[in-house]
Amino acid sequence: MDFKKIRDYILSDKVFMTIVIIFIITMAIVTCIREGKDLKVGLFGVTQVLHQRSPYDNPTDTNRPIFRYAPGFTILQAPFLLTSKLVGPFEFEYILPSVFLWYLAEIIALLGSVILILKLIPAPSHETASRNLRISVILAMPLVAYELSNCQNKLMALAFVLLAVYMFEKKKEFLSAVFLSIALTIYIPLLFFAFYFIVRSRGRYMISLALAAVAVFLVIPSLIWGIDFNNFLLKDWYIRCLKPFFMTTSYATYMELRASSQSLPSAVARIFVSGKDMPYKYLISPTTLHILIRMLSTTILVISLLAVWRRLKPRSLGLSYALFLPLALIMPSYCIWYTWAWLFVIYYATLNYLSYRDIAKEDRKLLTATFIILLVSSYSIAIGPLNHISVMFWGTLLYWGSVAAVLIRNRKAAA
DSSP states (O other): OOHHHHHHHHTSHHHHHHHHHHHHHHHHHHHHHHTOTTHHHHHHHHHHHHTTOOTTOOTTOTTSOSOOSOTTHHHHHGGGOTTOEEEETTEEESOHHHHHHHHHHHHHHHHHHHHHHHHHSOOSOHHHHHHHHHHHHHHHHHHHHHHHHTTOSHHHHHHHHHHHHHHHHTTOHHHHHHHHHHHHHHOGGGGHHHHHHHHHTTTTHHHHHHHHHIIIIIIHHHHHHOHHHHHHHHHHHIIIIIHHHHSOSOGGGTOOOOTTBOSHHHHHHHHHEEOSSSSOEESSOHHHHHHHHHHHHHHHHHHHHHHTSSOOOGGGHHHHHHHHTTHHHHSSSOOBGGGGGGHHHHHHHHHHHHTOTTSOHHHHHHHHHHHHHHHHHHHGGGSHHHHHTTHHHHHHHHHHHHHHHHHHHHHHHHO
16 A cells, blocks of 8 residues: 555545535534534623623523633624524524524634635745645644534634734734734633734834733723723623632632643643542642642743744744644643644644754654644544543643744754
């Protein structure tokens, strides 16, 4: 069996496009059958805001809000309400049109992201870029399918953050900050990407980001539903969703042990904490855990900043994006599997970098090994016990570490 011929056949234009079309049609059917599992959370938030109520009130569990997005996200999702009618806690009638339209929006966001990474991430040739893109999309399809079938919104957040990167590289920093701010209304952990822009701009980006955030989080929502109500929503969002993690003095208040979460806090919790319900059993105190997780998070962020501190070679740009995207996966208190749908961007950046013939052998070996580990760990979610030992997290962390090492090594070599 000639593996190269089989690979080339699968990656040919006709076969690849056939796979993509079948995937899109199949996922449309599956998504509509599932009736928008996670879309219902967003539409619940929209309905609450339209009735001048807080979307962070959870009628099924008053201590745990399910709608955790910034208030402005309801503006983005309101057009998708259509015929949907709330009939119970997170339950809707006539939701199918909403599900189908949201699915189309996510597909458009996915296609937009593909176009953007083709423009953003350098490759040795057009043929290489085309081949690597096809490989990356095929490898990430299972996770993209999981994201789409749950009617999640992380592909839309990815599209906005890639637009922010594109505008930043085009020297349009305010537009970049606007798109990043919109991405933050969908998924606040993408705030870690702001550090990338700030470092690369030598701090200049902070002004643009401050102005854009005021526009996206304060001005526009206030114009739509009033200053007082918007202030109430922002305060409730902060108290119910942000403060328990960012301002807490005890790890016990934001610990998430569910196997579906593969973030750093969850991975550390599974080592030192046991039990299914509170009160949990601790091997070390919650306060010690809190300090440990903050130290690890800070170390990861500092290393990331050091890796992109100096001017990057054009071929290293893709790796710099692949360095910061995982931060929004591993740093939050809770991050479920489907957000790893972003892996097609990370795969593409890595494959393009490895396609250059003159990169150091040490870099090639390290990136190739951790690329394979990341790929295998992404498929490990199908095996339940592996989720309980955070295989996906550790695979992602190893990959992140290898990218940081390569970028820092190249920076030193160029110094």
